[in-house]
Amino acid sequence: MIRIENLCKKYPGRDGGLVTAVEDVSFEVDEGQICVLLGPSGCGKTTTLKMINRLIEPTSGKVHIAGRDTSVMDAVSLRRTIGYVIQQVGLFPNMTVEQNICAVPDLLGWDKVKSRKRAAELLDIVALDPGQFLKRFPKELSGGQQQRVGVARALAADPPVMLMDEPFGAIDPINRETIQDEFMRIQRQVKKTVLFVSHDIDEAVKMADRIAVFRNGRIEQYATPDEMLARPASGFVADFMGS
């Protein structure tokens, strides 16, 4: 289970004051569940996600994963237990698709033959033909194909927790539906605890066990998709979900 308590992130502003990116955010995600962080651009979704794997250190507040306070853990070992799909994909340009997918297993010193076999299976899972794609470099892929490799790479070390920042944002609508369905099929088998950033309401309703609607760095409502559609907590949520 992931427990997020009173997370805040403030940055120094131009006028000498502070800019608040995330303000007093608290919520819990049960093991094996998908939580979607939903909201308009600039509302603090990415900042919240990056405070979970400590790519951004919180100004205040705590994150507990499986009962452990992440602030006292070694940040690098913490990140190796958390799969991360970033908004800008971030594949290593000088490595092939196969090397990208095997990057963390290699760092962890896993058996190379097994991790290469797994890389091919993972490509299959994200609907890319291994024979065609394993030896390609990122620049030889479309944006959507790169995102799928990003998802495969995040799954490679079989982490219990996955953080995904708009992972399907660059994929065209038809393929996006396919890959969402694929992801849900995989999720039924692997049961990761997933925090998933989206600004797409249909995607959130389809994939989430819980949705956190953000507004100006705060959580406006945290609920199941059904609850949120039936009983929006504010006019903002109603407008956002209705749009």
Ligand code: ADP
């Ligand atoms: P989202 O992912 O929801 O689009 P972000 O979490 O990236 O939003 O950003 C939340 C807010 O914090 C935005 O207003 C953004 O401009 C601000 N912000 C993010 N990073 C920084 C930074 N390094 N310095 C100052 N302000 C930042």
Ligand code: MG
């Ligand atoms: Mg973002």
